[in-house]
Amino acid sequence: MAKIDINDVYLEYDSGSGRQAALDGVSFSVGEGEFVSVIGSSGCGKSTLLGLLAGLMPPSGGEILIDGDRVTGTGKDRSVVFQHYSLFPWMSARGNIVFALKQQGRNGCKPSALREKADRYLGLVGLADAARKFPRELSGGMQQRVAIARALALDSPMLLMDEPFGAIDAKNRAGLQELLLDLWDCGDGRKTVVFVTHDIDEAIFLSDKIVVMSSGPGRVKEEIPVPFPRPREREGIVRTAAYAALRNRIVLLFYDDLAKAIGGEEVVI
Template identity: 40%
Template sequence: MKPLVQVQDVGMKFDTKNGSFVALRDINLDISEGEVITLIGHSGCGKSTLLNLIAGLTLPSSGGLICNGREIAGPGPERGVVFQNHSLLPWLSCFDNVYLGVERVFGAKEGRAKLKERTEAALAMVHMDHAMNKFPHEISGGMKQRVGIARAFAIEPKILLMDEPFGALDALTRASLQDELIGVMDKTGATVVMVTHDVDEAVLLSDRVVMMTNGPAATIGEILQVKLAKPRNRLALAHDPQFAEYRAAILEFLYKKQLKHAA
């Protein structure tokens, strides 16, 4: 079956006052429908740059990207994005923040009742239906991220792109939202690409972990296939020797191969 997303010989460079800066080189990656991919690596390795290229927020300097059989030439509703900052509009309620995206994507072909139903279903999926009339300043950081995830899922994207969505949260809230995301992914069969710095998060959520070499001119160093049964339970995995092996493999790449290479 043809991959949902194809990244083909992609390179990315930026013009700076000190000359050209090469952020990425020779990136080749196929992402299948329903697959969960995490991008991990040290700061400056181009993880977010690659995510932004798939989102269509920036265009590559060389190579090309294809999503669902079409070249990625800009943002599109088939690619939902969740940022580290929830990016909710503060003057809108939780309901209206989600409804805004739903209306933009489906408003031309669906009536208000159906749009309202889509919005409420998305909020219920992340257990935020009880707070749909609250404003962002009235809810916690973790709840804001839930609304951001609901907003992304509500437009039914082919692929969900997440840039460290839990990075700014405390450990307990982050764990709770990771478990929430596992449940949502199981329900929807979503295709997900997520940037993370958290090794445990990468193993817990992923089908494959894409490990990036150090920048500048970063590329894909290794890809780890995670063959843990789904759905995954973090408490059970804490004592799973296979989980420990996957975790050790990522740590070895990041802190032995990459730091040794940098030295």
């Protein structure tokens, strides 16, 4: 049985001028301990899908199962990094993480242990000096790193990440990708990860499988397994013919979607 089963999910929003479908017939599975990236053009429903997986809203049709049970709300088994960081502005970086740990039920831990854990994860994302700073004192990329530290500190079996490295520069981004893989693969078993990104190289480096979505409304266009064994060495895999072929395939899927969006010819792959 898969860890996550997304079965024929349909989601419509009230757009003001009527109901509009954001997702239509989305189905795919994520195995226990699998790292799955979701990519697709802006507006194709990636954040909507992540919101459904997080249990923030129910689908209008279809179902999402975790360990065979229908998702009916949020759960401590899932940590989420939202696209827009969502830090509490009145709490310091450390305070935001400590609050999340308390919400998770770690009230029994000594406050000093929670603070130490928060600071440890802030250190891991390169923000050791920012523990006492408030979100307004941090850049967008720094706030995003606090949100990543918060999700990782919760150490949940499932991680749902919505463009978590989108606002982060290339050097820090590479370091965070490696940190994420280290934490994904430590402990008793690998975490189950659903990771939204626009970055094809990031998706290939991180994932076991890439789900490419098309828009208008969002559908799964293709599920592409990533064949490279782990641990992966970035410089090693990018030089291979298999990497170039995989990357080209994904790029062409994107162009195909773009061509349709602007009314052009479908690209033959």
